[in-house]
Amino acid sequence: xxxxxxxxxxxxxxxxxxxxxxxxxxxxxxxxxxxxxxxxxxxxxxxxxxxxxxxxxxxxxxxxxxxxxxxxxxxxxxxxxxxxxxxxxxxxxxxxxxxxxxxxxxxxxxxxxxxxxxxxxxxxxxxxxxxxxxxxxxxxxxxxxxxxxxxxxxxxxxxxxxxxxxxxxxxxxxxxxxxxxxxxxxxxxxxxxxxxxxxxxxxxxxxxxxxxxxxxxxxxxxxxxxxxxxxxxxxxxxxxxxxxxxxxxxxxxxxxxxxxxxxxxxxxxxxxxxxxxxxxxxxxxxxxxxxxxxxxxxxxx
Amino acid sequence: xxxxxxxxxxxxxxxxxxxxxxxxxxxxxxxxxxxxxxxxxxxxxxxxxxxxxxxxxxxxxxxxxxxxxxxxxxxxxxxxxxxxxxxxxxxxxxxxxxxxxxxxxxxxxxxxxxxxxxxxxxxxxxxxxxxxxxxxxxxxxxxxxxxxxxxxxxxxxxxxxxxxxxxxxxxxxx
Numbered sequence: 199x200x201x202x203x204x205x206x207x208x209x210x211x212x213x214x215x216x217x218x219x220x221x222x223x224x225x226x227x228x229x230x231x232x233x234x235x236x237x238x239x240x241x242x243x244x245x246x247x248x249x250x251x252x253x254x255x256x257x258x259x260x261x262x263x264x265x266x267x268x269x270x271x272x273x274x275x276x277x278x279x280x281x282x283x284x285x286x287x288x289x290x291x292x293x294x295x296x297x298x299x300x301x302x303x304x305x306x307x308x309x310x311x312x313x314x315x316x317x318x319x320x321x322x323x324x325x326x327x328x329x330x331x332x333x334x335x336x337x338x339x340x341x342x343x344x345x346x347x348x349x350x351x352x353x354x355x356x357x358x359x360x361x362x363x364x365x366x367x368x369x370x371x372x373x374x375x376x377x378x379x380x381x382x383x384x385x386x387x388x389x390x391x392x393x394x395x396x397x398x399x400x401x402x403x404x405x406x407x408x409x410x411x412x413x414x415x416x417x418x419x420x421x422x423x424x425x426x427x428x429x430x431x432x433x434x435x436x437x438x439x440x441x442x443x444x445x446x447x448x449x450x451x452x453x454x455x456x457x458x459x460x461x462x463x464x465x466x467x468x469x470x471x472x473x474x475x476x477x478x479x480x481x482x483x484x485x486x487x488x489x490x491x492x493x494x495x496x497x498x499x
Numbered sequence: 500x501x502x503x504x505x506x507x508x509x510x511x512x513x514x515x516x517x518x519x520x521x522x523x524x525x526x527x528x529x530x531x532x533x534x535x536x537x538x539x540x541x542x543x544x545x546x547x548x549x550x551x552x553x554x555x556x557x558x559x560x561x562x563x564x565x566x567x568x569x570x571x572x573x574x575x576x577x578x579x580x581x582x583x584x585x586x587x588x589x590x591x592x593x594x595x596x597x598x599x600x601x602x603x604x605x606x607x608x609x610x611x612x613x614x615x616x617x618x619x620x621x622x623x624x625x626x627x628x629x630x631x632x633x634x635x636x637x638x639x640x641x642x643x644x645x646x647x648x649x650x651x652x653x654x655x656x657x658x659x660x661x662x663x664x665x666x667x668x669x670x671x672x673x
Contacts, residue, residue: 233553233561235584279657283649290653293557297586356623368586372556374623375589375673379648382626389627441622448625 233296233312234304239365241305245429250363251306252325252422253432255315256472257354258298259326262316263480264347265291266487267333268340276337283383287344290376297369304365317491321481322474328463329412331471331480338391338398339405345384346409349445350416352377353438362430385449392453402455411463416442420472504541504577514539516575517549520567523560524652525670527606530564534594537585547572547580552590555653555673592654592673609633609658609669633669635660645669 241247268288275281296312303310330347334340355377358370391398417439419427426432450457469475491497504510517539518531530536530551537550549568553561565582572580592611595603600610612633617623632643640662648671650657655668 233584235565235582279647279649282651282657283647286649286653289557289559290555291557293553293555297556352623364587368589369556371587371589372553375591376556378623378626379671379673383648385625385627445622445625449627452627 232300233293234300234365239301239304239363242362242429242431245363245426245431247305247307249422249426250366250431251302251308253426254298254302254305254366256325256420256423258295258302258315259324260330260347260351261291261298262295263324263326263483264330264344265289265295266483267330268344270333271337271340280337284340287380287383290373290380294369294373294376297372301365301369313491317488321476321484324474324476324480324484326471326476326480327412327416328471328477328480329409329416331477331483332409332412333479333483334405336401336405338387338401339408341384341387341391342402342405343409344380345388345449346413346416346442346446348377348380348384349442350435350438352381353441353445354433354435357433357437360430361432366431381445385445388449388455389453392450392455399454402453406455407458407460410458410460414462415465415470418470418472423472504545504547509577510539510541510547512575513547513549513572513577516571516577517568520564520571523563523567525603525606525608525654527608528595528599528602530568532596532599532602534590534596534599535564542581547577548583549580550583550585552585554590558653590673592670595670603670604636607636607667608655609636609667611670611672614672632658635663635665636667637665638663643667 241250265288268284268291271284272281275284295316299312299315302315303312329343329350332343334343352374355370355373359367359374361367361370388402392402393399417435419434419436423432423434427434427437446457463477465473466475504513514536518529518536520530520536522528522530522533522535525533533554535551535554537552538548540548540550542548549572551561551564551568561584568582569580591614593614595610603610610633632645634641635643635658638660640660642661643658644661646657646659646666648656650668654670654673656671657666658669659666
């Protein structure tokens with residue numbers, strides 16, 4: 199066996215310029231490989247594939263939608279370092295979403311790809327919590343939303359590492375250290391702004407009042423979550439409430455913010471984000487997210 | 500089209516070739532140095548199977564690394580290579596080899612410290628304030644500060660040395 203054909207240089211672009219085989223990529227970074235290439239994992243015994251797929255969509259859509267909101271801050275962040283931080287957080291969440299949506303397509307047997315789920319579903323078919331849907335008026339409101347979301351998601355995925363579904367367990371294992379960085383970042387900013395100037399404190403207080411009605415429903419289990427939690431595959435979100443409350447209390451105290459008393463935002467006949475009932479903001483977000491895919495169906499580059 | 504692998508010497512050769520693939524974002528180190536290359540094995544039909552693990556969930560370099568591994572192996576005579584993603588156990592910066600850490604430092608990038616794991620079954624503690632900064636790869640001073648935990652790529656943070664005043668990248672502990 200000869201190694202004579204291997205390139206002598208260490209140019210990472212080498213393979214792109216030397217390939218002779220069919221390769222769909224026309225430039226560095228284009229073409230997306232299957233993020234679960236070669237990962238095998240049957241649906242665990244006693245679990246309905248549709249349930250597992252629905253649960254993957256819940257966790258995947260949370261990440262996909264919030265990642266999109268974070269991406270909207272590119273070129274708008276207050277400083278370059280913060281822009282890089284928001285981009286990093288958005289990229290981590292997008293990566294988690296890709297793995298979860300891909301897993302959904304295997305679990306329900308439809309073999310749909312991550313792109314099929316992201317670009318071909320209609321609004322009511324998305325399963326994210328409504329907390330991640332809104333566009334924030336300022337950076338302070340954004341980091342507050344990020345703090346609440348990453349605290350909740352970290353608590354859920356930390357427990358999900360023990361899932362009986364090996365793929366969910368593995369995805370959670372990768373995501374937990376990423377989310378730990380996200381939460382630390384958001385907490386530090388909430389404290390700086392809450393315990394900052396009178397103006398920043400006032401804005402953080404307003405942001406807290408705006409987001410508060412969306413927090414409680416994070417801990418309300420959808421029937422799919424309840425069924426899968428009983429099978430040891432999912433995490434019942436009610437279980438993480440004490441931990442989330444404790445972390446948020448610590449941060450708010452340091453930030454001299456007090457959590458307001460508020461009424462939860464009502465759903466429609468008790469149906470909320472996990473059942474496909476979303477806020478108005480999500481329709482606008484989705485229109486933009488899907489605009490290219492809908493204008494040029496099936497297009498590749 | 501695939502070429503059956505004849506013997507273990509071939510697998511060793513293939514592993515060396517795959518291990519030499521540079522990381523697209525940190526080209527001074529290879530995927531062997533970083534611990535991204537998990538295994539090179541042969542399947543029941545005696546074809547090569549290369550197992551890779553992503554550093555971060557959203558690592559945009561995985562597609563490039565896949566293509567580079569397959570391309571280099573093909574040019575070395577190994578056709579029909581299968582590349583598998585391995586997600587568990589999740590990649591940790593602790594898997595960067597001592598040689599990899601040396602190469603990073605020589606290129607002006609601080610290698611990661613060992614990761615301290617929180618005890619299982621307990622909530623992950625909140626870290627308020629930035630973590631302890633790394634040793635400056637330029638002047639060796641430990642009087643450094645973290646500018647941002649998020650840098651130009653997923654796996655790096657941005658630090659600054661108070662002694663020589665230079666900023667430097669730092670591969671994050673994860």
